[in-house]
Amino acid sequence: MTRAISLRNVTKMYGRNVRAVDRFTLDISPGEFVVLLGPSGCGKSTVLRMIAGLEDITDGELLLDGEPVDDLAPGERDMAMVFQNFALYPSMTNRDNIGFPLRMENSGDDPRARVEATARMLGIEDILDRYPSQLSGGERQRVAMGRAVSRRPSCFLMDEPLSNLDAKLRNHLRAEIARLTRELGVTTVYVTHDQAEAMSLGDRVAIMRGGVLQQVSTPRDVYAVPENIFVAAFIGTPRINLLEATVHAPLDGRMSIDLRRQRLPLPEPLSPDHQLLRIQQGRRIVVGLRSEAVRIATPAEARPGEVPISGLVEHMEYQGHEALVHFNTGSRPAVVADLEAPRPVAVPRRRRRAPGAGVLSRWLEPAGSRAAGGSASDRVMGPVVAVDEPEPYVWERSGAGGPAAGASDLVVRTSPDVQLQRGAQVPLLVDLAHLYVFDVEGRRICPAPSVVPGLDV
Numbered sequence: 001m002t003r004a005i006s007l008r009n010v011t012k013m014y015g016r017n018v019r020a021v022d023r024f025t026l027d028i029s030p031g032e033f034v035v036l037l038g039p040s041g042c043g044k045s046t047v048l049r050m051i052a053g054l055e056d057i058t059d060g061e062l063l064l065d066g067e068p069v070d071d072l073a074p075g076e077r078d079m080a081m082v083f084q085n086f087a088l089y090p091s092m093t094n095r096d097n098i099g100f101p102l103r104m105e106n107s108g109d110d111p112r113a114r115v116e117a118t119a120r121m122l123g124i125e126d127i128l129d130r131y132p133s134q135l136s137g138g139e140r141q142r143v144a145m146g147r148a149v150s151r152r153p154s155c156f157l158m159d160e161p162l163s164n165l166d167a168k169l170r171n172h173l174r175a176e177i178a179r180l181t182r183e184l185g186v187t188t189v190y191v192t193h194d195q196a197e198a199m200s201l202g203d204r205v206a207i208m209r210g211g212v213l214q215q216v217s218t219p220r221d222v223y224a225v226p227e228n229i230f231v232a233a234f235i236g237t238p239r240i241n242l243l244e245a246t247v248h249a250p251l252d253g254r255m256s257i258d259l260r261r262q263r264l265p266l267p268e269p270l271s272p273d274h275q276l277l278r279i280q281q282g283r284r285i286v287v288g289l290r291s292e293a294v295r296i297a298t299p300a301e302a303r304p305g306e307v308p309i310s311g312l313v314e315h316m317e318y319q320g321h322e323a324l325v326h327f328n329t330g331s332r333p334a335v336v337a338d339l340e341a342p343r344p345v346a347v348p349r350r351r352r353r354a355p356g357a358g359v360l361s362r363w364l365e366p367a368g369s370r371a372a373g374g375s376a377s378d379r380v381m382g383p384v385v386a387v388d389e390p391e392p393y394v395w396e397r398s399g400a401g402g403p404a405a406g407a408s409d410l411v412v413r414t415s416p417d418v419q420l421q422r423g424a425q426v427p428l429l430v431d432l433a434h435l436y437v438f439d440v441e442g443r444r445i446c447p448a449p450s451v452v453p454g455l456d457v
């Protein structure tokens with residue numbers, strides 16, 4: 001048996017002040033594998049624990065197979081949890097650990113056959129008679145999974161089950177979890193802060209920030225059509241390039257996006273998405289370019305939709321199958337608040353914010369202050385953008401007419417065979433079909449969202 005899980009406007013308060021989860025709504029279908037993804041402290045585990053019945057819900061509703069479960073104790077929900085810290089009984093053999101939930105069920109059946117079948121499924125038959133202390137971390141986690149699997153629950157709840165393991169083992173067990181849950185066909189809710197894990201495991205990925213659900217979509221869609229700048233920045237390696245920009249839309253000339261030192265002219269006739277950018281004229285926006293949206297090539301090699309810029313090579317990262325080239329294009333990176341490890345900005349000194357510094361001050365406002373008293377859209381989406389304000393680039397002072405050294409703002413993926421000298425000025429082509437634009441609130445405005453408020457398109 002597998003089950004549907006529905007959370008409707010679920011809020012969790014710890015005390016009066018900590019809003020760990022804020023109006024969280026999600027419908028999970030029977031047999032679906034949904035990953036809750038987000039940075040530390042965003043409320044993922046709290047959602048999981050509410051589903052398990054380990055935390056009370058402050059407000060909203062949780063339904064299992066369409067029925068409210070307020071009065072159902074954790075043990076009555078027929079769910080199995082797997083945590084990151086294995087939680088095995090040290091005085092029991094692994095066989096007894098796996099069989100423990102079956103004995104607790106006390107169905108009268110001999111658990112041995114079920115334990116052996118589970119162990120076969122997980123490839124741990126040969127360690128059943130050892131104790132947990134005699135196992136490696138990966139083996140211990142497999143036993144913990146075995147214990148969860150053995151009683152054939154209707155749902156798995158997994159809270160960072162692989163985070164204590166080394167990278168190689170994590171990849172291996174990740175594949176096993178995918179296989180196992182598919183084989184069993186059991187609804188699975190899986191918590192992680194590792195986007196690669198989320199993307200490889202989930203039928204859908206639910207991305208959270210500050211207790212607020214930002215987007216829930218297939219792995220393909222969270223990458224290709226992120227609803228806001230936080231999702232765009234959280235998903236994908238290397239991280240999407242995010243650059244502060246403005247729209248330049250003269251009445252009698254070609255529309256372009258101004259990246260401080262360089263411009264991206266928009267191809268004419270304007271696409272419907274690019275036409276919509278006209279209303280952003282004069283406002284600050286953020287341009288998002290994934291590393292594959294830019295290639296090293298001369299203007300003469302441009303294909304339709306590609307526009308030339310140039311960049312100064314800051315450094316190269318060889319990754320074996322590819323290389324990442326860090327360029328300085330003279331633009332200013334936008335920094336998204338609350339990501340775990342934001343890419344360092346070019347010049348990381350922060351200026352003190354002048355009181356009432358207009359749009360930028362709104363971007364810089366701390367997340368909490370806006371969450372408490374923000375607009376309705378803030379509360380739905382959570383405060384998303386924070387744009388750092390580094391010191392201006394010292395392009396003019398470099399003497400060569402180019403940007404200052406050490407200020408990379410654009411990462412481009414290329415073949416590992418490409419040889420580039422640090423400090424070389426290199427021609428680049430930007431594929432505007434892969435251009436993202438976000439507004440000051442961090443919402444994606446290009447490609448246009450399917451519903452554009454206030455516009456009849």
Ligand SMILES: Nc1ncnc2c1ncn2[C@@H]1O[C@H](COP(=O)(O)OP(=O)(O)OP(=O)(O)O)[C@@H](O)[C@H]1O
Nearest residue numbers: 014018020038039040041042043044045046047193
């Ligand atoms: N028992 C508690 N009392 C008060 N605050 C709590 C409690 N448990 C969690 N919180 C807070 O609620 C927020 C969400 O916590 P939660 O554990 O759900 O986050 P998470 O996304 O799972 O983080 P992590 O990845 O670090 O485990 C955090 O700010 C946390 O400090």
